[in-house]
Each structure stands twice: as structure tokens, then as C-alpha cells.
Amino acid sequence: MKEQEIFQHPSFFPGVTEEKEHPIKLYLFIWGLLFILSALSYFVDYINLEGLLRWFLITALALLKAGLIVSVFMHLAWERIALIYTILLPPILLLLMLAIFANDGNAINYLRSTFG
Amino acid sequence: MTMRVNMNTHSNSSLIKTHIQDLIVDWSSDVSTFKVRWSKAMMWIFLISDTFIFGTFLISYMAVRLTVIDPWPDTSQVFALHVGGTDVPLLLIAIMTFVLISSSGTMALAVNASQKKLRLRSGVLILLTAFGGLMFIGMQAFEWTKLIVDEGVRPWANAFGAQQFGSFFFMITGFHGLHVTIGVIYLSVIAKRVLQGRYDRLNDYQIVEVSGLYWHFVDLVWVFIFAFFYLW
Numbered sequence: 220m221k222e223q224e225i226f227q228h229p230s231f232f233p234g235v236t237e238e239k240e241h242p243i244k245l246y247l248f249i250w251g252l253l254f255i256l257s258a259l260s261y262f263v264d265y266i267n268l269e270g271l272l273r274w275f276l277i278t279a280l281a282l283l284k285a286g287l288i289v290s291v292f293m294h295l296a297w298e299r300i301a302l303i304y305t306i307l308l309p310p311i312l313l314l315l316m317l318a319i320f321a322n323d324g325n326a327i328n329y330l331r332s333t334f335g
Numbered sequence: 336m337t338m339r340v341n342m343n344t345h346s347n348s349s350l351i352k353t354h355i356q357d358l359i360v361d362w363s364s365d366v367s368t369f370k371v372r373w374s375k376a377m378m379w380i381f382l383i384s385d386t387f388i389f390g391t392f393l394i395s396y397m398a399v400r401l402t403v404i405d406p407w408p409d410t411s412q413v414f415a416l417h418v419g420g421t422d423v424p425l426l427l428i429a430i431m432t433f434v435l436i437s438s439s440g441t442m443a444l445a446v447n448a449s450q451k452k453l454r455l456r457s458g459v460l461i462l463l464t465a466f467g468g469l470m471f472i473g474m475q476a477f478e479w480t481k482l483i484v485d486e487g488v489r490p491w492a493n494a495f496g497a498q499q500f501g502s503f504f505f506m507i508t509g510f511h512g513l514h515v516t517i518g519v520i521y522l523s524v525i526a527k528r529v530l531q532g533r534y535d536r537l538n539d540y541q542i543v544e545v546s547g548l549y550w551h552f553v554d555l556v557w558v559f560i561f562a563f564f565y566l567w
Contacts, residue, residue, distance in 0.1 A: 241447065249440075264424060264425055280562070288551055291443075292439060292443045293548055294544070298371070302379065310386050327402040328403070331402065
């Protein structure tokens, strides 16, 4: 790509919208999907599923909903890859924090139930 | 000077290769990295920081819930509503969830209308979104009142189980409710400006999409609060 073309990119021209438009049908479809997924996760509680299956379903349904909201409603699926990585990579650190504190929480629980 | 990488056409190379090429072009070409307007980039950066706030809230909730010896309060019982002689578990929370998702849907349609520069439709849809947010806050106020006044839940004490329950409930849902409240104010201002024709005069509706990002994020956070605080 020529240098000149880079400077012709819409981001250098405030006042010009560069967003792609999507058919309303797509949004209505995702909306419906979010309703169904929410109803399903409520149903998991309603029929009193317990244990591993309950936790798996709750987490899976939440992640699916989150993915739909971020990719379609927030248009991330159509952004350039540099922006996508900037947004999606840092939160991975939260998984590290989760692992550390799950370990810590279990250790404290062990101490309390053994010596408390 | 010419660069070998084409920014728009992705022919003749695999998806991964194209991604890496795109990444290198955007970070190395000595121009602005993100090919979006600054308003959108800044909103995303703010939302990343907010992700860490709510992420650490939920992780600290997990950590403390793991440490307690007393059983954690059964949320489907604590948040049950008495309807028609029976207790329906989590009914109010389910309705709140559907209201918030619906407001996210109307916001997506508002952004779509704004991209077509449909002033009236966009403005009305944003107002509808803000109204959904108001309904959500109203139901949350009802929920808090019921818990505090009728059931005596305090940040340091409750009758259902582990005493730490209250502090996490008030902190997490309170902070989310604050976000919804600020969002309602924010969207009301944007709706007013849309309907007054300010963005027609500027010939630029981008700010509607940016405010939409904030609103969808509020919905996104609720997805995780609903899953991990109310259902887990």
C-alpha cells in the first residue's frame, strides 16, 4: 500500500463515517439469540441442576452471550485486527488473577476448617 | 515508498498470515495505529479499564466465597419473589436481565439507524434504551429495598448464611447500578442532541456508536454478574 493511501484512510478525515452497515435482521437475530440463551441459563437454575453440569452450563452460556454482544452489538467482529488484539488480550491477565486467588481461597478455607 | 502489505484486500494469503501482516502494518507504519476515530478508540480503552474493575470485583467475590466455612446464601431462595401463592426463584433478576438485553437490542438498532443518518428513528430508539435502563434501576431499587428493609441484609450480616454475602452483593450490584445510572444520563444527553439535529449539522453520527459501546458494555457486565453472582 502506498504511503499516500495510508493518509487517505478515513481515520484521517474526521467527519466522514467509515462504519459498515449491517442489515437490521442481523441485530434482531442476535437479540433473539440472547433472549434464548438467557432463558436457558435461568432454566438451569429453575430445574435445580447441581454440580459440575450446572457450573459448566452457566459459564458456557455466559461466554456465548458475551461473545455475541462483543462481536456483533459492539461491532468488534468488523474492526481491524490491531484494535481487536488491544481489546481482547489484556483481559487474559484476569485468568491469571483468577487462578492465583482460587488457590489462595482454597488454602484459607483449608486453614479455617482445620484449625478454626 | 511503497509497502508490500495491502490493508483492504486479503487475497493470496492465509487468514493468520493476513492478521499478522495487518498487525505489523498498523503498529509500524508511523501513522495512527488504530484506524478508527479517537472517540471510539478512547471509549474502548476506557471499557478495558472497566473490565478490570468488574473482573477484580468478581474474582475477589470468588476468593472470599471459597474461604468461608458457613454455607453461602442460596441466591435462588434469597431473590425469590412471592407470586400467586408460590415463591418463584430469581424472578425479578430474570426480568431485569430481559429488560437490560432488550435495551441493548434497541441500542444496536439505534446505532444502525444513526449510520443511515435517520435522525428521528435513532433518537427515539436511544430514548427507548434509556427508558429500559430506568426500568432496570427501578427494579434494582425495589430489590435493594426488599433486601435491606424486609430481610435485614447488611454488608456485615444476613440471616441466610455466610456474613460476607452482603458486602459483595452491595458492592458488585451497586457499582453496576451506578454504571446503568450514568449510562441513562449519558444516553439522554445523546438522544437530545440527535433529536435536535446536532449530528445532522456536523454530518457525523459516530458519537451514537460510541455511546452504544458503553451501553452494550453495561449489558455485558450484567451477563457475568447474573451468571456468577446470582446463578452460581
